[in-house]
Amino acid sequence: MSHSRRVRLPENGPRAVVLDIEGTTGSLSHVRDVLFPYARERLAPWLTAHRGTAPWQQILDAVTTHTGAAHDEASALALLEQWADADVKAAPLKTLQGLIWAGGYAAGELYGHVYPDVPPALEHWKAQGTSRFIYSSGSIAAQRDWFGHTAHGDLRPLLDGYFDLTTAGPKADADSYRAIAADLGRAPAGLLFVSDVGAELDAAAEAGWRTVAVRRPDDERPAVTGHEAVASLTPLVSRPGPGRSTAPVGTHTQENPSDE
Numbered sequence: 001m002s003h004s005r006r007v008r009l010p011e012n013g014p015r016a017v018v019l020d021i022e023g024t025t026g027s028l029s030h031v032r033d034v035l036f037p038y039a040r041e042r043l044a045p046w047l048t049a050h051r052g053t054a055p056w057q058q059i060l061d062a063v064t065t066h067t068g069a070a071h072d073e074a075s076a077l078a079l080l081e082q083w084a085d086a087d088v089k090a091a092p093l094k095t096l097q098g099l100i101w102a103g104g105y106a107a108g109e110l111y112g113h114v115y116p117d118v119p120p121a122l123e124h125w126k127a128q129g130t131s132r133f134i135y136s137s138g139s140i141a142a143q144r145d146w147f148g149h150t151a152h153g154d155l156r157p158l159l160d161g162y163f164d165l166t167t168a169g170p171k172a173d174a175d176s177y178r179a180i181a182a183d184l185g186r187a188p189a190g191l192l193f194v195s196d197v198g199a200e201l202d203a204a205a206e207a208g209w210r211t212v213a214v215r216r217p218d219d220e221r222p223a224v225t226g227h228e229a230v231a232s233l234t235p236l237v238s239r240p241g242p243g244r245s246t247a248p249v250g251t252h253t254q255e256n257p258s259d260e
């Protein structure tokens, strides 16, 4: 893996960094070994407990829309369980996982794992005038809960907005990065995407974005190739920037509207 000093944010013009969660800002194993099982064992109980309510109907409608075929609770549950078991990034599952996890955070049973280099990196970019966004397959509600419940405190004030499958599209699709750039009103060359997944980075690069691959030391998967690579966010913030302020614009889910 390279830890090259060539990693740089754009020198001029609007600048924003878009960060992945699982495997990048937070631990892959925490998502897969804690969050996913927590939701998996509660899929059926959640549907039973919420039967007939608006959120229950929203999930059934989402499964119907996603598959193009009508589903009742039993057939929707069967699909949701299949998707969960295969880690399929299907929006209806991601929405339901987020609803279930919300209960876990509220009960103090869950927390969002965030690596210690992440808060100072976000602080640095904020001070530098670089906008900070999250793009994850997890629902926006799940992303907010994750960053709102970390060992480093509530990190949401350090973030300008969130993108997910429903607002941007699949993460391995270049059109999703074009959609985010359009939403932010920014040229792709002024955007940096940081992720642990090569296919996502390839898609962002295809859309004209700058890319950096992350492979955390506790992550045993093979290194991502074809992109600048780092083991933490620290190399990305080692250079003092000119500090040009860039207000987020567009229809993305925006945090801190006065924070620019």
Ligand SMILES: CSCCC(=O)C(=O)COP(=O)(O)O
Pocket (backbone or CB within 6 Å): 020, 021, 022, 023, 031, 089, 094, 097, 135, 136, 137, 138, 139, 142, 143, 146, 171
């Ligand atoms: C707290 S967000 C949960 C992450 C998740 O559900 C997921 O599938 C991981 O996707 P990512 O795009 O963050 O790698």
Ligand SMILES: [Mg+2]
Pocket (backbone or CB within 6 Å): 020, 021, 022, 023, 024, 195, 196, 197
């Ligand atoms: Mg990831």
